[in-house]
Amino acid sequence: MIEALTVVAMVWLTVTTPAPTQVDWFRFAALAICATIHIQMSRRQEERRRSTRKPTVHIDLTGIWSFPAVVVLPIHLALLLIVLSRTQRWFVARRPLYRFTFSAGSMLLAAMVTYGVLVLFDERRLTELDVPSSFAEFGVLGLAGLVYFGAQALIIGAGAILLSTTKPSIRTVLGTKEDNELEALTIALGILTAILVVNIPAALAIMVVISVIGNRIAEVRQLQVDVRTDPKTGLLNMRGWHEAAERAFERASRANSPSAVLMVDLDHFKSINDTWGHPAGDDVLEVVAAALRSATRPGDVIGRFGGEEFVLLLPDMGTPEAVAAGERIRETVSGLQVPTTDKRGGPVAIAGRTTSVGIAVYPQHGSELDELLKIADAAVYEAKENGRDQVRLASLPRSA
Template sequence: MRYVLGVEVVALLAMVAAVITDSAAVPADWRRVGLLVVAGAVHLWLSRRTEETRRDGGPGPHMDTTVVWTLPAMVLLPAWLAVASMLLLRVQLYPVARRPLYRYTFSTAGILLAGLASLAVIRLSGIDFDRAFGVREALVLVAAGTVYFLVSAVVVAGVITLSTPQPTWAMAVGSRRDNGMAAMTMCLGAVAVIALLQTWLAPLFLVPLLCALDWGALQIENLRGDARTDHKTQLLNSRGWHEQASREIVRARRRNSTFAVAVLDLDYFKQVNDTWGHPAGDAVLRAVGSVLRETTREGDIVGRFGGEEFVLLLPDTDAEQATLVAERVRQGVAEMHVAATDKRGQPVLIADRTTSIGVAAGPGGTAELETLLRSADAAVYEAKNAGRNRVRMFDPAGA
């Protein structure tokens, strides 16, 4: 908390110092600030769904692409106009961010501090970009963008490190993809500066390019994960699970050993999305993935088939042992306390979630995977009809 307040106080003092010491606005500045705010608003509206998905995609630091509009404001406008344009964009981004107000205030302070640091680089260089743009001006622009990136990264890495019990390097500084995306948006911010110097309407043509960059980065990430892994839970997806399960069944047949299949279906999961929103539902799915990793055994094959359905292949396991594993998973889900945010970005704690689990077992020499999956799925419906939040073993006689 002291770190958060410290960053906010430093940002506020830096803003006051920059505003009272910088120059007054001229007519060209008003035209530029209006264009940047309009272009930024159009970009936010067109890419809001993509931005929501990217923000929910990982635990590391997130750098929103509005830096494309913030950097030109800091480079070309008087400090008070630059700050005003940045705050206008942040107000518009708040409904998309789905973050509690105190967290959003801190991230705004970090961005403000990074922007003012880049503005300081420009002012200390003594360069007037409206007079000329050559090699020296380009180097100063690169330096300003680099300072913006570093200050923003340090501020976010500090709060992640201090607030996480066991922080990792990837959590603090982000993945290679995160930093690559940040570098590309910085380059586009520099392009926006150059475009504004040439003609004041030019930055509008960056809006579709930036939206395409947002969408393309998300699609590449999803394609990488969707090959074998479910990107929300980091478990195997249907394709990956079937591939790995098929290899395990070949081994079971060769050794004539037993194996079992368990199918999990979260109870009343639609209520989570309807009550708190889809980001909260995604948080619950990730928590279930963690429970499955913690409660299953080494060698068990765990996957998510889609929606609220998960599936386990339990090698060298008979019906009794499979029921014990399934019961351990059921208890783990019932004990979850999931920190998430609601539709307005306010923090919520989701608990008392349950799951219905169906189990089917068979000898490895004769059992067919698809047959056991259908049997376990039938047992899930038996568990739901019996009142939910329970484990049911498939009974061939009852079927």
């Protein structure tokens, strides 16, 4: 659907847009050469970024060249530059063809929507501007950047919702905070590139250096995130959880505020793998992780403890609130229906799963995070021994 709409719109714009001038061709060549140098010099970093990333939104820094093309070139040349850039990226990334066509189509559609917004204003004049007109021109460029950013997010988000085999999360559809920060930086650099290609084309060499370095910084930042993240669920792994939870716990304890540690264990999880296969188990873990995010607050720290266990730190939450939160999580998980496949690849929905939840609260049960973690884990085993599918508050220490 998106691909067909893109082709129709491209044909119509190509027929109705005036022929490019020599200046247009010069700017197109300059942007295309810079984009090619950027893509080829950053191909190894891009390969590693894509190979280690869980399927979700992927930010490509080639927007540094495609966005200014929409601003300063006739639209058919801008679309041609995007096609050339995406084709080169495909040879680098070696992604399935349907993903390539969808991502390319989303960028092309976003470019055409942005072009339509720019048409509403006067022709782009990025030279000989006085102070008032420079502010107005910058405002138009900023608006175009927002449209370009938003259109891609909507198209890719809608595609993720329609194509996902499991319940998509906000992270899957819209990307993480870090993803969106990188996209905003790409658009900002694209605005600067548009100004340079019109006024000082030779200075585009500086943007090539910045774009290549930006890819390397993005790779390092992604590796820093990946080392703290569980690849199956997108939650923090134990290393990442402990670092984030320790900071949150210290803030709450300095303020003499209670905090709760919850251990969440999926009951009889092995039976899922035995009955439907390990891919089905992975789908259940992913959907449960999304459910934990939806059942908690933004400031709560959620991680995968290992296997079928999850761990949460709920800052500023005392015993009654923590027990209520545990019950909310238990009920949320029990109401999930997970669309997945069986061992033979046939469709199946897994539902009616239960959880055992153990809770330890600071300062009643302990004064250190690791101590609370052990006590909450022990409470989970008590819940299992007493029949599972329940929330168990840890017993107070005997010295209390």
